[in-house]
Amino acid sequence: MSLNKPKPIKGAQNAAGYIVTANDLMSGEVVYLAQDSIWSQQPQTAVIFEDAEAAQAKAAFKNKHHAAQIVGAYAAPVKDDGLAVTFKEQLRAKGPSNYLHGKQQASIS
Numbered sequence: 001m002s003l004n005k006p007k008p009i010k011g012a013q014n015a016a017g018y019i020v021t022a023n024d025l026m027s028g029e030v031v032y033l034a035q036d037s038i039w040s041q042q043p044q045t046a047v048i049f050e051d052a053e054a055a056q057a058k059a060a061f062k063n064k065h066h067a068a069q070i071v072g073a074y075a076a077p078v079k080d081d082g083l084a085v086t087f088k089e090q091l092r093a094k095g096p097s098n099y100l101h102g103k104q105q106a107s108i109s
Contacts, residue, residue: 015077015085017048018055020062021092022073030092031070033062039070043093044082049075 020033024041031039032046040046049055055075062073077085084090 015052016080017050017078017082018052018075019043019046019048019078019082020055020059020073021046021076021089022059022062022070025069025071030095033058033073037062039066043084046078046082048078048082052077 021043022031022033022039023029024031024039029041031041032043034040034042034045035047049058052075059073059075062070066073076089078089079085084093
């Protein structure tokens, strides 16, 4: 039995692909791994991996080698249009649930 076997991904049975997401250490914002290993706040710019294990391996690598920039990178399932499968990821993409903070405040101002 391998100790490094990735955990099953919730929502994977409905996934068309996987993205790598994390939190930016300086701003606390949700970020997504985009082209050229750049972290973006825009989920639509995220690289979509076809294979869950490849996305999990990339997340583990980023956790180790980008520890000064991000925290908690993991693979998240997405639909074929790139939108999040799980409620958790849909909520993270929208921002805080309190409308008076972050990117939601800017949208109502």
